[in-house]
Amino acid sequence: MKAVLIILDGVGDRPIKALGGLTPLQAAKAEILDLIAERGECGIMDPIAPGQPPGSDTAHLAIFGYDPEKCYPGRGAFEALGVGVDLKPGDVAFRCNLATISDDGVIIDRRAGRISNVDAEKLSESLKEIRIEGVDGVEAEFIHSSEHRGVLVLRGEKLSRMVSDVDPHLTGVKVPKPHPLDDSIEAKRTAKALEEFLEKAGKILRNHPLNKERVKRGLKPANAVLPRGAGVLPRIKSINELWGIKAAAIAGGALYKGVAKAVGFELIKVEGADGTVNTNLKGKVEAVISALKEYDLVFLHIKATDNVSHDKKPEKKVEVIEWISRELKPLVDTVLSENYYLALTGDHTTPCEVGSHTGDPVPLAIIGPGVRRDNVKRFDEISCALGGLNRIRGIDLMRILMNYLGRVPLFGE
Numbered sequence: 001m002k003a004v005l006i007i008l009d010g011v012g013d014r015p016i017k018a019l020g021g022l023t024p025l026q027a028a029k030a031e032i033l034d035l036i037a038e039r040g041e042c043g044i045m046d047p048i049a050p051g052q053p054p055g056s057d058t059a060h061l062a063i064f065g066y067d068p069e070k071c072y073p074g075r076g077a078f079e080a081l082g083v084g085v086d087l088k089p090g091d092v093a094f095r096c097n098l099a100t101i102s103d104d105g106v107i108i109d110r111r112a113g114r115i116s117n118v119d120a121e122k123l124s125e126s127l128k129e130i131r132i133e134g135v136d137g138v139e140a141e142f143i144h145s146s147e148h149r150g151v152l153v154l155r156g157e158k159l160s161r162m163v164s165d166v167d168p169h170l171t172g173v174k175v176p177k178p179h180p181l182d183d184s185i186e187a188k189r190t191a192k193a194l195e196e197f198l199e200k201a202g203k204i205l206r207n208h209p210l211n212k213e214r215v216k217r218g219l220k221p222a223n224a225v226l227p228r229g230a231g232v233l234p235r236i237k238s239i240n241e242l243w244g245i246k247a248a249a250i251a252g253g254a255l256y257k258g259v260a261k262a263v264g265f266e267l268i269k270v271e272g273a274d275g276t277v278n279t280n281l282k283g284k285v286e287a288v289i290s291a292l293k294e295y296d297l298v299f300l301h302i303k304a305t306d307n308v309s310h311d312k313k314p315e316k317k318v319e320v321i322e323w324i325s326r327e328l329k330p331l332v333d334t335v336l337s338e339n340y341y342l343a344l345t346g347d348h349t350t351p352c353e354v355g356s357h358t359g360d361p362v363p364l365a366i367i368g369p370g371v372r373r374d375n376v377k378r379f380d381e382i383s384c385a386l387g388g389l390n391r392i393r394g395i396d397l398m399r400i401l402m403n404y405l406g407r408v409p410l411f412g413e
């Protein structure tokens with residue numbers, strides 16, 4: 001018995017004026033998504049809790065069966081795992097932006113003019129020479145991931161994730177200094193090491209010939225590193241230990257790969273899977289189908305629905321949903337013919353009229369042998385609310401799936 005878990009990032013929405021009061025899922029002609037709803041048991045799901053706007057990381061943790069209120073270790077570790085860093089217990093990792101700041105330290109552009117991969121890679125390379133001298137036994141490693149994005153890992157004794165964000169998510173303000181968020185020696189050491197790294201990085205980047213050349217070309221220099229989301233490895237049992245299953249994940253974005261890796265999914269790499277609307281979805285779907293031969297649970301993450309929601313483009317969201325629906329056909333055919341289970345849902349609602357995550361529930365549908373088919377015929381927020389699963393929390397979903405897979409032991413006699 002095997003299962004597929006598909007998460008359409010930010011797929012949930014609210015009624016939209018431009019769509020005549022429909023949600024994008026209601027407005028879309030999404031035959032395959034509707035087929036899943038029609039053949040299955042449906043419901044709505046609060047990824048974290050009713051009314052709680054989730055981050056993608058906490059929502060995924062919950063849907064994988066881990067209570068984020070108890071075991072959320074900060075975003076940085078997920079980013080690091082997602083870009084392939086071999087993170088060790090005790091390491092503290094940060095998500096970073098390469099940014100443009102003025103001579104007096106005011107943030108001009110948090111993404112350094114959406115710097116190209118080539119330039120960002122070269123600049124990041126120059127940060128490898130940085131040695132931390134002011135804090136004993138601490139090393140720093142900066143890894144470029146894509147465009148303006150990177151990861152900083154502080155490695156050594158007595159470090160803590162309790163340090164403040166340096167990236168204020170704003171422009172026109174001075175870059176704040178990192179400070180410890182509690183009184184521990186670990187937090188103080190981490191803030192001090194981080195401050196030293198940032199000073200040295202700033203000096204190297206300001207004087208880098210490539211940045212001088214960028215200015216001549218009329219481009220913004222990437223002359224500062226802005227870290228945020230300090231994180232460590234979560235202390236949890238892996239999904240394999242919990243349920244006795246082999247699990248694999250197929251995702252584009254680093255954060256999603258990282259959360260899956262942190263809880264014990266093996267990552268399957270797909271060429272051209274990049275977490276955008278131009279992703280190689282065909283390749284991802286093929287990878288899921290072949291992974292099902294080897295794994296008990298295969299997780300497929302699709303990010304495009306969230307990207308267009310943040311961009312506040314409801315018509316585009318409808319198109320993206322219709323495209324995803326078409327591309328999923330071979331996978332749904334396989335699931336039906338092989339008698340696998342499939343759960344289709346989102347990790348949160350990102351209403352196009354709002355442009356950020358909100359705490360509304362998301363639709364959910366499950367198909368597979370013995371699933372109690374209900375009367376719902378369409379996969380959308382309103383139809384699924386009438387289904388047999390009613391309204392559940394994200395953390396309930398994994399046990400529901402594992403019950404179908406016969407992996408949940410009896411409680412009592």
Ligand code: ZN
Pocket residue numbers: 009010055056057306347348
């Ligand atoms: Zn998300």
Ligand code: ZN
Pocket residue numbers: 010056306310350357
């Ligand atoms: Zn989002």
